[in-house]
Amino acid sequence: MEVSQDVAHATIVNRTANIPKLKAIESTRHTNAYINALEARVASLEKQLAQRNGDVGTPDSAKNSSSCDHEEVAFVTTTQAAQPALNSATSEEEIDDLANALGCFTLGEIGELRYFGASSNFSIIHNHAIKVPSSIQARNRGIEAANNMPDFITPSDELRDHLLEIFWRWQNSWQYIVPRELFVRDLYIEKNGRYCTPLLMAAILAMSSRYSPKLELRTDPDDANTAGEAFAAQAKTMLHYECEAPTTSTVQATALLGLYWATIDNEGLGFMYIGMATRMAMNLGLHCDCSPYASKGLVSDDDVEARNVTFWGVYVLDKFYCLGMGRPASIQEYNITTTKPKGLVQHSPLLSDYQLEISTPFPTSHIMENSMYTCELLIATSEVIDQL
Template identity: 30%
Template sequence: MRAEIDQLRKQQYQSDRVIAALASDDGSESILQRLRNGETLENISHNLESVKGNSLMLSTFNAAGDTMSDAGANINITTYSQPSNQQAIQNAVYQAASLTRSPFSAAAFPEAYGGPEEGQNPQSNISWPIWGAGPSSSRQLSNAAHSDEMASWSPSLPSPGYPLIGTWYEQTSGSEDYDSTIQWAREQGRGDILGQEFGPDEDQSSPNMNEPWTEVTNDGNFVEHLMALYFCWEYPTFASLSKEHFLEDFRFGRRRHCSSLLVNAILAVGCRFSSQAAARVDADDSNTAGDHFFAEAVRLLAELKDRHTLTTIQAFGLMSIREASCGRSSESIYYAGQSVMIAIEMGLHLESESGGGDDATLDAAVKSATFWGAFSLDQAWSICIGRLPHFSKETKVMAKPAIVDHIERSSWVPYTDHGDIAENFSRNYRALTADPGAPLQRNCTQPSNVRSVYISFCELSEIVHHALYVFYTPGTQLTSKSLLDVYTQYLNWYDVIPEALRLGQNFTPAVLFAHMYYHFAILLLFRPFIKLEIAGSSVSPRDVCNQAADAISALVRSYSQLYTLHRTPSFVPYFVLTSTITHLVTLGTVGGGPEHIQQGISDLKTMATCHGFARRAQDILSFLADDWGIQVATADGSEESDAKIDPKTLGRPRSTSSNLFAPNFDMKHIINGVGPDNINWGPLFWPFPLQGRPLLGDVEEAGFRVLNLIRDGKDTNMAVVDDSLS
């Protein structure tokens, strides 16, 4: 039924689009002639170009369908080199787009805007839709035009063993000419990411080669390679630096927006996306990737006499991201806290009152990027571990970075090492390409939309900031009304995101990450309440959590098929762990298939090559499955847990960390304290004991009640389905 509904929506959209074209003055005769010639609505609809605003700009076609007017050529859209590439890529994002297009849309439910009326009894009849249980609005259908077009493609998905986009092909027989072609193509890709000043026509005597930004290596090409990896795969979601200003000062040896500390921090992050021996301290151990650059950054940080500089704030943020990738959450949280606190001490959150001029505009742009990067990272860690953020609740903040047209329209291209994934790719794809020696396949060209992504991500972080104060403010108690109010804000954010963030139009790593983070925030909003239901509301915390976890799984699967999981932003393993825990709870309480759990474990194994936390996440899942008595088998039917490792020994707290991701926790780990109250069961679900919990008072007074599940044909109180889940 879902597939049929999607097909009907697609056909309705195509009809509306063609009718709108016929009603316009531009190209209507050509459209009419094509209809008389028997051309399908689908073909005509796919050739119509949309433009900014509410109107449609139509390209005029001749009888053969060739473009006569190129009025829409400069529109910021994704283009494909071949129709087969378009089909394969759209198949890869089909499931994720279908899950995220309609379910989280407040526009489909006008009564949801603003949540319950002010002063309304939270136990009164609050009518809310269950996530995914309603038709899309016409507005949403229009906004998701590109997503809807994917319904025409077969839902069969390609193998995730190789990436669909931008892979280095392996030559069947090596040659010096091919090596030089590979090097040229890599330089071309680096120029696309960093700017043409860093491309194949780069002047090797340019000032950036003369500035000793790092003492770890004197290989300027390798330094630029690692920077390109960072800007390609991690930037811009938690970025606290302005890429353009940083690169300009890096190139000319200026220290206004560049510093040795900042460069080494970027290189430490970039090493996580490289398999080259020079990117590791131990060439055979991926855990050591970037350790030498990070150690240099720590040394430079210790030598600083004044940390109140923009580049230091930016470096703290990057060091936090790198430690999050490694799984050292305590260190990462410390660096993130330093970043945002110094930003506040410097007053970066305040609007600048300096005079006009280019310098003032430049300073404002860099300060804005620096503050919002630190702010967003602080919110991410705060929601992960359950605490109030460092930034106060009511303080006004400065404007977000402005959208600069040429930056927004710049192309995003995949940039990688050429050796690490070529082997897997060539085995699967060599038979499908006529030229296996081509160094880089440009399957499609995507606009980066870097500023739109960044601004929308900052807006989402503001909602997370508000949610944290709703959950954790001392002296206040959470109610179902306040929970639904926050939920409404998330729905509204998703409903008005720009076209650049719609999966049907754009699927860069940053866009996919923003969608994952959105569902991650929704999941953590309702996860504490999966054993409860909201009185008088059709919103089911358990259903919302399950569907958000499904969406994360689908997005990660799409990412894997497009780019592989060897290069994912640093917080993706945390998203996968959270979604897989939810799938594990569902399997242990109401049953179901283990496919999502198997996928999550497999994804974590793949990401372990570049993210140390992925290994710890696997241990956490093994412990929880054993502790909750849930049997999990791998896709081939074998048991997931290693027989040589006792799951009861996994996930223990450590004296070298704050134990925030330690589920294997008991009373003996409480040192020299009176300990918690002796309560065997609480109404909130929280898998990590030392993480903060929402401040919930009496369950019924707050507008909740304990959830009853139908299991084995009987009503079962969720509190006693599995006592360990409490």
């Protein structure tokens, strides 16, 4: 047994040391970051190998490497499926499976997660060694650019609430992509800009304007097809900057803009925006289960819920758009490990009667149930849909 473990250990070390993306020129001296990354990788693989062999002891490299402790906090493996225990006849294929099971999240400046899969060398580099663009700076640049637009519109509270009421009752009730409770609480109570951002608000107002008869929402009062055009232009400008460092709300806004373009007969642009939303979702790891981060207190339960709502909303839009246009879907089911949204208790005691009234969908809409059954239906039929 010890011999087989030594062989397996040597195999892992050799495979890890020869990762193509980390291979350096032999004549060049390896950096400390490079060595620390390899040590962390070896320690992590040894630990998993020992656990699968029933050895509860600490691997030697884990004892000797101080970097492994940091990795326990900075990273969360994203594959939780059980693998068969390695025996004395451990094959190279099983070693590969073990190495490929690793993936990680990194934390941005406002607690947003970024995801790197097992094939990326970023998955073995410490969190502080990865430069994550500032989402706050990107957002501020977008807001400044939008404010400088000649036709910039700041809606009154009355007009804003009118459009939000339409959105909750007619748009988000069938295409659930914005977590209503978190958005409303941030808008009216907390006002910290985490779940209700200027970009997301502009995208919501643009989409809701398509349902409203108010002439002031049109750039041309005689053309109903121009309703929401000004808000969409503002959102597009802000997105140009914010996509450099996207957050969960950026994904929501991009998906809503994809829907908006379809309402003005520009399905091609809408298709590209939905594709952008799916890529942003993958960048943030919305398709991966981040509950271990929540259990460690690194992200809040609200963030987990917002991520889940956003991902499954984008998933449905991706399927619908690709089905309607006869194109292959961007999201594949085998990449998904995240769970369905649980739904949050309404924070009605914190809202005024008016705020509660305009933020409440029709009682018969069953938003959560309908959206989750839609996801289940699309998952069950995805193989057939992809072959159409």
